[in-house]
Amino acid sequence: MPPTMLSIENLTVSYGTIRAVRGITFKVQKGQIAALIGANGAGKSSLLRAISGMVKYGGEVKFNGTNIKGMAADKIVALGITHIPEGRGIFGNLTVKENLTLGAWLRRNDPEGVRKDYEHVLGLFPRLGQRLGQLSGTLSGGEQQMLAIGRALMSKGDLILLDEPSMGLSPVLADEIFRIIDEINRAGVTILLVEQNAFMALQLADGGFVMENGQLTLEGAASELLTDPRVRQAYLGV
Amino acid sequence: MAYISQQLLNMLQLGSIYAVIALGYTMVYGVLSLINFAHGDLFMIGAFLCFIATAKLHLPFVVVLAVAAIGTAVVGMAVERLAYRPLRAAPKVSAIITALGVGVFIENLTLAISPYPRHVPEMIPNVSWNFNGLTVSSIAVLVVLLSVLLMAALDFIVRKTRYGMAMRALSWDIKTLPLMGVSVNAIIALTFAIGAGFGGAAGTMYAMAFPVIDPYMGIMIGWKAFIAAVVGGIGNIRGAMLGGYILGAVETLAAVALPSTYRDFIAFTLLLILLIFRPNGILGQPKTLKV
Numbered sequence: 403m404p405p406t407m408l409s410i411e412n413l414t415v416s417y418g419t420i421r422a423v424r425g426i427t428f429k430v431q432k433g434q435i436a437a438l439i440g441a442n443g444a445g446k447s448s449l450l451r452a453i454s455g456m457v458k459y460g461g462e463v464k465f466n467g468t469n470i471k472g473m474a475a476d477k478i479v480a481l482g483i484t485h486i487p488e489g490r491g492i493f494g495n496l497t498v499k500e501n502l503t504l505g506a507w508l509r510r511n512d513p514e515g516v517r518k519d520y521e522h523v524l525g526l527f528p529r530l531g532q533r534l535g536q537l538s539g540t541l542s543g544g545e546q547q548m549l550a551i552g553r554a555l556m557s558k559g560d561l562i563l564l565d566e567p568s569m570g571l572s573p574v575l576a577d578e579i580f581r582i583i584d585e586i587n588r589a590g591v592t593i594l595l596v597e598q599n600a601f602m603a604l605q606l607a608d609g610g611f612v613m614e615n616g617q618l619t620l621e622g623a624a625s626e627l628l629t630d631p632r633v634r635q636a637y638l639g640v
Numbered sequence: 641m642a643y644i645s646q647q648l649l650n651m652l653q654l655g656s657i658y659a660v661i662a663l664g665y666t667m668v669y670g671v672l673s674l675i676n677f678a679h680g681d682l683f684m685i686g687a688f689l690c691f692i693a694t695a696k697l698h699l700p701f702v703v704v705l706a707v708a709a710i711g712t713a714v715v716g717m718a719v720e721r722l723a724y725r726p727l728r729a730a731p732k733v734s735a736i737i738t739a740l741g742v743g744v745f746i747e748n749l750t751l752a753i754s755p756y757p758r759h760v761p762e763m764i765p766n767v768s769w770n771f772n773g774l775t776v777s778s779i780a781v782l783v784v785l786l787s788v789l790l791m792a793a794l795d796f797i798v799r800k801t802r803y804g805m806a807m808r809a810l811s812w813d814i815k816t817l818p819l820m821g822v823s824v825n826a827i828i829a830l831t832f833a834i835g836a837g838f839g840g841a842a843g844t845m846y847a848m849a850f851p852v853i854d855p856y857m858g859i860m861i862g863w864k865a866f867i868a869a870v871v872g873g874i875g876n877i878r879g880a881m882l883g884g885y886i887l888g889a890v891e892t893l894a895a896v897a898l899p900s901t902y903r904d905f906i907a908f909t910l911l912l913i914l915l916i917f918r919p920n921g922i923l924g925q926p927k928t929l930k931v
Binding site: 474479480504505 | 802805806808809811812813815816818819820821822823824
């Protein structure tokens with residue numbers, strides 16, 4: 403069993419009187435892709451926001467054994483957690499190149515490594531290379547998703563929290579993005595993937611969690627969840 | 641001819657000072673969408689620091705300028721830390737009320753310490769050159785040169801440096817920026833430091849050109865520079881410069897053509913009319929191209 407990278411214990415997130423996440427406990431192992439699936443409004447994005455320090459929460463989050471509760475979001479990035487938020491979080495008033503540079507903000511002392519990763523990202527996404535000087539707000543949805551993933555790679559985190567990468571993409575583009583997520587994972591990056599497209603996510607993932615109304619209702623190996631009748635009925639439409 | 645050239649020079653000098661103050665408003669607004677109504681009073685602080693450095697400490701001009709700019713930058717950062725940061729998540733109107741309150745506080749604090757108008761001694765030798773009847777003073781030359789230098793520096797910082805990039809990113813999406821590992825608090829503090837530092841530099845330039853200063857001087861000049869920033873397109877750096885020079889020109893021309901008591905009336909009327917036709921300001925665009 404690989405070591406635990408991310409450990410979530412009894413996590414709760416509330417917005418005023420609305421309880422978005424109601425006591426969730428799970429672990430993500432190093433080197434894995436863990437898929438978190440569930441319907442719109444199940445609390446998946448809130449959970450990611452809690453982990454990356456964007457919202458206050460109850461419970462505990464440990465990353466490589468360190469308790470990161472209450473840490474500022476930018477400090478959490480420094481520990482090695484990169485969050486690609488819902489809607490991609492591209493800075494539309496910055497060029498493609500500037501967005502990528504911003505991703506490497508904390509790596510000032512590693513210009514050589516940054517340059518290598520930059521080349522690597524442009525190799526993964528040649529279309530970004532053709533649009534380096536363009537304002538990223540003018541990119542298509544698929545290109546923005548590529549930029550968001552490329553920018554996340556520039557921060558060289560050990561864990562990437564990925565929120566709905568397939569959202570708004572054509573099936574062909576979504577396939578392409580998922581292929582690249584797989585490639586990133588093979589290079590040693592652990593991934594917590596939030597998806598509404600349960601079928602694609604579970605095919606890619608090692609382990610899966612199903613979230614409903616702020617709580618985990620099912621968890622297990624991705625291959626098991628794919629054949630579980632409850633998942634098939636609720637999320638795979640078969 | 642000489643008269644017209646003379647007025648042009650006056651316009652340029654006054655416009656330069658407005659432009660540098662307007663940049664402070666536009667920086668903070670462009671990054672945070674907050675109108676820092678205390679900025680005019682930070683400008684006044686700059687002028688008083690300039691007075692202390694010149695009249696009391698007898699420092700050379702370059703040091704005076706640095707003391708005023710850096711000192712005001714520190715005050716600006718303190719204002720942000722103590723007054724604005726606690727209200728960052730509060731409704732915008734609360735932040736605006738706070739800004740107005742901070743302004744009144746700074747005025748009255750200065751009033752408590754130094755209630756009387758002060759005369760700022762000469763900082764550089766006041767030499768005048770005569771070209772066919774056109775008088776050019778060393779002070780006017782320095783004010784204009786300084787403002788051009790400051791504007792070019794700011795433009796460079798915002799467009800080309802990593803901190804400028806972070807400021808632009810912050811103006812687009814303050815929630816996502818921390819996910820890049822950027823400390824939002826640090827970038828906001830830096831924004832206030834630069835904005836207030838420009839106010840302090842403008843205070844020095846003003847005290848050099850118009851050497852009588854008082855605790856209330858920042859109110860009217862602050863409002864004018866704010867309007868200059870709005871006319872140019874608030875949040876837009878080049879717009880703030882343009883707005884400053886336009887206001888300087890309008891004021892100078894109004895004073896030439898009419899009794900000088902009409903000056904502000906005419907200037908503000910023209911600016912208000914301009915805003916009816918260009919509500920986002922001359923270079924301003926709705927939302928997208930900020931800072």
